[in-house]
Every structure is written in C-alpha cells, then in structure tokens.
Amino acid sequence: MARSHGPSIKDDETYEALRDDGYSKGTAARIANAKANPDMHPSKKGGKSPPYESWTKDDLYDRAAELGIEGRSSMNKDDLIKALRDSR
Structure with a gap:
C-alpha cells in the first residue's frame, strides 16, 4: 500500500511509482495530482510545443x-x- 505523502499529494501510489522511475519530487507531484483531478488527462498525448x-x-x-x-x-x-x- 502506498504511504501517505500528506495533503499536497493527491495520488500517493502514482507519486511513488513516478519517483521510482526517476522523476523529481516536483514533477512526480504535478503528474500525480493531475491524474487525481478528473478534469485533467495527463495520460493523453502532451502539448504541441516544438522540440x-x-x-x-x-x-x-x-x-x-x-x-x-x-x-x-x-x-x-x-x-x-x-x-x-x-x-x-
């Protein structure tokens, strides 16, 4: 079971998985919180910025x-x- 990272992290399991994959704390927190928000879809293809x-x-x-x-x-x-x- 994922441990609680406090109220600032909305999806502890996703946060831990991202940290295990080498993401920074800030990036992992942003992605985990976006996945927990039903209005956001971080698993879909990202923005259209040029390389x-x-x-x-x-x-x-x-x-x-x-x-x-x-x-x-x-x-x-x-x-x-x-x-x-x-x-x-």
Whole structure:
C-alpha cells in the first residue's frame, strides 16, 4: 500500500511509482495530482510545443529559469536543452 505523502499529494501510489522511475519530487507531484483531478488527462498525448532544438537560446533560458535550473546563465543552447530534458 502506498504511504501517505500528506495533503499536497493527491495520488500517493502514482507519486511513488513516478519517483521510482526517476522523476523529481516536483514533477512526480504535478503528474500525480493531475491524474487525481478528473478534469485533467495527463495520460493523453502532451502539448504541441516544438522540440527544444527549434527554440531560441533565449526561450530555452527563460524555460530553465521557470524551472529553477542552476547554472543556466553560463550554459550554451545544447547545455540548456540537456538540462531541461534532465529536469523531468
């Protein structure tokens, strides 16, 4: 049985499974909470954003800032893409 992670996690079993798969605590919490919300459908195909390779460096930097990626100011475009993909 899944242990309780408190009121901030709405689906403890999904949260634990995602953490076991290597997802960060924040990402696992967002996905678990979305799956617990009947108005959201996180198991369906995601958004329609273009691949990171077609983003500008400034756009990648802004996204890295949103996610709180450390060291982003010294990263080149390839480093930003890798950091964003690794932040899952």
